[in-house]
Amino acid sequence: MAVIMDGKVAAQQADQEFAMRIQKLKQQNIIPGLAVILIGDDAASQVYVRNKARRARKIGINYQLHRLDRGITQEAVLQLITQLNQDTQVDGIMVQMPVPKQIDANAVMNAILPQKDVDGFSFANIGRLWGNAAGNFPATPRGVLRLLRDYHITIEGQQAVVVGRSDIVGKPMAGLLLKNNSTVTIAHSKTQNLAQVTQQADLLIVAIGQAEFITADFVKPGAAVVDVGMNHNAAGKLVGDVDFKSVKQIAGYLTPVPGGVGPMTITGLLEQVIVLAEQRATL
Numbered sequence: 001m002a003v004i005m006d007g008k009v010a011a012q013q014a015d016q017e018f019a020m021r022i023q024k025l026k027q028q029n030i031i032p033g034l035a036v037i038l039i040g041d042d043a044a045s046q047v048y049v050r051n052k053a054r055r056a057r058k059i060g061i062n063y064q065l066h067r068l069d070r071g072i073t074q075e076a077v078l079q080l081i082t083q084l085n086q087d088t089q090v091d092g093i094m095v096q097m098p099v100p101k102q103i104d105a106n107a108v109m110n111a112i113l114p115q116k117d118v119d120g121f122s123f124a125n126i127g128r129l130w131g132n133a134a135g136n137f138p139a140t141p142r143g144v145l146r147l148l149r150d151y152h153i154t155i156e157g158q159q160a161v162v163v164g165r166s167d168i169v170g171k172p173m174a175g176l177l178l179k180n181n182s183t184v185t186i187a188h189s190k191t192q193n194l195a196q197v198t199q200q201a202d203l204l205i206v207a208i209g210q211a212e213f214i215t216a217d218f219v220k221p222g223a224a225v226v227d228v229g230m231n232h233n234a235a236g237k238l239v240g241d242v243d244f245k246s247v248k249q250i251a252g253y254l255t256p257v258p259g260g261v262g263p264m265t266i267t268g269l270l271e272q273v274i275v276l277a278e279q280r281a282t283l
């Protein structure tokens with residue numbers, strides 16, 4: 001039976017560490033600032049943004065939410081970003097995804113100053129990730145790495161398979177695993193013989209957006225399996241991309257949904273904000 005990697009507990013522990021780091025910054029008169037832009041009324045986004053606000057404020061981050069109407073123009077969003085780019089109290093800016101159709105997500109993300117782009121979605125930061133330079137990297141992959149480390153799971157030299165190639169999770173996850181010396185394969189919906197590929201994985205990271213798709217026959221015995229998926233099954237229950245019941249019998253480690261990667265995504269974001277404020281403190 002797999003060890004269940006508890007993202008809620010790991011996130012609480014991280015928050016304690018973050019609160020202490022922020023205390024130190026406050027002694028230097030630095031308060032980490034995070035500005036979140038939420039466009040429209042996507043129901044899931046409202047929940048995530050609320051969770052971010054609660055955790056950010058609890059540890060002492062100066063959190064500001066900018067709620068924009070679903071019909072807002074791209075120009076108005078860019079104007080707000082310009083204003084936040086210039087605000088010296090704001091260390092990090094992020095635009096909650098997804099955005100409405102009239103907004104060009106790439107244009108918006110690239111308008112954020114690379115050093116304030118806490119999501120690491122701008123081309124400048126993507127280049128830094130793959131160019132092996134220091135930069136801001138996406139929250140979910142950061143959170144996943146932290147969770148693996150908290151459970152003392154070896155990353156270096158291991159066969160890692162990332163299933164999914166999204167810009168938010170799959171690609172940056174692969175980049176960060178490579179940076180940490182895993183041997184990395186990216187598989188996706190067009191991969192042939194997917195089970196044969198995933199069966200090689202010591203670290204299996206799944207982000208394909210298909211409810212309970214990865215069953216025990218995809219998993220190497222003893223592997224660490226990380227489920228990034230969030231789907232609603234036929235009964236309306238929140239489930240991951242991994243079939244928890246069967247995979248639990250064969251994996252060495254497994255994340256639940258909910259309570260696995262989700263809370264660690266917020267951890268990854270908060271940590272990036274604090275790192276940026278710590279950099280400001282050294283200026």
Ligand SMILES: Nc1nc2c(c(=O)[nH]1)N[C@@H](CN(C=O)c1ccc(C(=O)N[C@@H](CCC(=O)O)C(=O)O)cc1)CN2
Nearest residue numbers: 048094095096097119139140258259260261262263265
């Ligand atoms: N600009 C960004 N947009 C989005 C990101 C991102 O990192 N940057 N990631 C996701 C949404 N997300 C954070 O923004 C996020 C998703 C899920 C959770 C979470 O805590 N999930 C809970 C379940 C919550 C529920 O009941 O629905 C869990 O898994 O336990 C936090 C943050 C897409 N957009």
Ligand SMILES: [Mg+2]
Nearest residue numbers: 209228229230
């Ligand atoms: Mg998904």
